[in-house]
Amino acid sequence: MIHIFATQWPLLLEGLGRTLLCSIIALFFSLIIGSLFAIFEIMPNKIMRVIGNIYVEVFRNIPLLVITMFFFVVIPLYVTKINGFTAGTIGLTIYTSAFIAETVRSGIQSVDPGQMEGAMSNGLTFWQSMRYVVLPQAFKIVIPPLGNQFINLVKNSSVLAFVAGFDLMYQGNMIANNTLQTMPTFFVVGILYLVITMPLSYYMRYLEKKLA
Amino acid sequence: MSMIEFHDVQKYYGDFHALKNINLTVEAGETVVLIGPSGSGKSTLIRTINGLEPIQKGQLIVNGYDLADKKTDPNKIRKNVGMVFQHFNLYANKTVLENIMLAPKIVLKRPDDENREFAMKLLDKVGLANKADSYPRQLSGGQQQRIAIARSLAMKPKCLLFDEPTSALDPEMIDDVLNVMKDIARDSDMTMLVVTHEMGFAREVGDRVIFMADGEILEDDSKETFFDGQPSNERARQFLSKIIVHK
Numbered sequence: 001m002i003h004i005f006a007t008q009w010p011l012l013l014e015g016l017g018r019t020l021l022c023s024i025i026a027l028f029f030s031l032i033i034g035s036l037f038a039i040f041e042i043m044p045n046k047i048m049r050v051i052g053n054i055y056v057e058v059f060r061n062i063p064l065l066v067i068t069m070f071f072f073v074v075i076p077l078y079v080t081k082i083n084g085f086t087a088g089t090i091g092l093t094i095y096t097s098a099f100i101a102e103t104v105r106s107g108i109q110s111v112d113p114g115q116m117e118g119a120m121s122n123g124l125t126f127w128q129s130m131r132y133v134v135l136p137q138a139f140k141i142v143i144p145p146l147g148n149q150f151i152n153l154v155k156n157s158s159v160l161a162f163v164a165g166f167d168l169m170y171q172g173n174m175i176a177n178n179t180l181q182t183m184p185t186f187f188v189v190g191i192l193y194l195v196i197t198m199p200l201s202y203y204m205r206y207l208e209k210k211l212a
Numbered sequence: 213m214s215m216i217e218f219h220d221v222q223k224y225y226g227d228f229h230a231l232k233n234i235n236l237t238v239e240a241g242e243t244v245v246l247i248g249p250s251g252s253g254k255s256t257l258i259r260t261i262n263g264l265e266p267i268q269k270g271q272l273i274v275n276g277y278d279l280a281d282k283k284t285d286p287n288k289i290r291k292n293v294g295m296v297f298q299h300f301n302l303y304a305n306k307t308v309l310e311n312i313m314l315a316p317k318i319v320l321k322r323p324d325d326e327n328r329e330f331a332m333k334l335l336d337k338v339g340l341a342n343k344a345d346s347y348p349r350q351l352s353g354g355q356q357q358r359i360a361i362a363r364s365l366a367m368k369p370k371c372l373l374f375d376e377p378t379s380a381l382d383p384e385m386i387d388d389v390l391n392v393m394k395d396i397a398r399d400s401d402m403t404m405l406v407v408t409h410e411m412g413f414a415r416e417v418g419d420r421v422i423f424m425a426d427g428e429i430l431e432d433d434s435k436e437t438f439f440d441g442q443p444s445n446e447r448a449r450q451f452l453s454k455i456i457v458h459k
Contacts, residue, residue: 112304114299114301115301115303117264117297118302118360119314120290121295121297121364122363122367123320123367124314124319125287128318128319132318133305133314
């Protein structure tokens, strides 16, 4: 095991870096897109609600691998060349944003409706009320389930391995094939995933306590 | 110019006819008190005035804008028509001072120092300047309601709507809130519509008393006629005798 790390560390670290980069990008964008569709789902405008619902139901109910393959295969065919890393990150972002939308929506709905009424009566628009009054309170409520989504996101980034995204899982596969040391290799890979997810997990717990 | 005009307004919740054929005009600067049994439509009526509840039929003109017109943005009305709620609805994530300063900052783009100065002046007026940095949850109901009034006043509205502002308060807190409201009624030329059961308030600073039941306006009298004469409507007389005895 130590041997694997000692000899293969450049590949492993590159994989770790890719996994981390993909996770950070996907986390950032899925949080924004997810929150946006969460708001769509609760807007007074019915058309917006329908759009929000369709987005969430479609992307929540298709396997991540299928979404990713779509971007990897279809986009280069008709639109523009993209590499596996980009395709995988886009797929992961869209897939995760559907789950985040559901999480954030439940958070928004658990904020007292009086907060929105108070803000709107005070002269703020719907979006201003959301931004300054409702969302800050909703996020506080959804930090624990959001933490779950973030951790799932990091682990799901292993989908990059299927589209040659050179992530940790991909490099692990390569090393295992080249060295035939399957067990120790994936042991190391597992530990490297923990290096990302454990601090994330503890940070979310810290946030939860701090904001409570 | 009239501040608020209802012309044959109808409001439905599904099949339930919540407001029946409402005709009402409130002149600028008037203080109007709305009374009536629960479920009579008082709160619904007051909530239609700033567009929190849509109306289905008729015409409702507030500060020159027609709320029945789908193209009217209720936000234009809300900038000039404040509302105070039964349960205060202060922003739970903001301090008292931030609660008061938020809308003037975002909506009116009032400069920060001017905004702060005016907010502190209002806090002083409602007797809570020492609570500027507290959060709403740390305050009593009566204190929260006075902050909510200050928050509405910060927008310098032409009209203020009060939806049962003292109904959720302990008896000893009610006077603090009513005194603030009386000051506003006496010292400013703001139009006030107040849904309340506080007859003392109505007597002291009200200009008109409106009695509602079952979604209809049954009485629309001057204060003198309502309290010293006799309401012509039987139901209003009964209601009045009950709260007066109760007092």
